[in-house]
Amino acid sequence: MSSRAAVEKKLFTIRYRADRGSHITLADPARCMSCERPCLLFCPAAVYQWEDDHMRIAYENCLECGTCRIACPSGNVVWRYPTGGTGIAYKRG
Numbered sequence: 001m002s003s004r005a006a007v008e009k010k011l012f013t014i015r016y017r018a019d020r021g022s023h024i025t026l027a028d029p030a031r032c033m034s035c036e037r038p039c040l041l042f043c044p045a046a047v048y049q050w051e052d053d054h055m056r057i058a059y060e061n062c063l064e065c066g067t068c069r070i071a072c073p074s075g076n077v078v079w080r081y082p083t084g085g086t087g088i089a090y091k092r093g
């Protein structure tokens with residue numbers, strides 16, 4: 001089993017309650033055009049999805065691990081915690 005498949009299996013143990021708006025935005029979406037887009041690999045929940053000429057952010061799936069805040073090479077990610085009562089919840093504690 002690939003590591004990506006193993007992560008996807010574990011995602012079934014997580015419950016999400018989506019915030020009304022995204023808790024993740026990009027400071028400058030144009031910066032993603034000239035980036036090698038490591039976020040497509042380092043985000044464990046595939047929140048970052050490149051679509052033709054822009055980045056789509058599936059914020060509803062965010063695990064709140066904080067990796068993208070640190071690992072985006074140009075500091076392009078603007079991240080805050082979801083509003084209280086929304087976001088991730090773990091089914092098994």
Ligand code: SF4
Pocket residue numbers: 026031032033035036037038039040048055071072073074075076077
């Ligand atoms: S790593 Fe950062 S700058 Fe690069 S594509 Fe992803 S969000 Fe955009």
Ligand code: SF4
Pocket residue numbers: 024042043044045046047048061062063064065066067068069
């Ligand atoms: S905080 Fe973690 S799970 Fe959420 S978008 Fe960033 S890297 Fe992905």
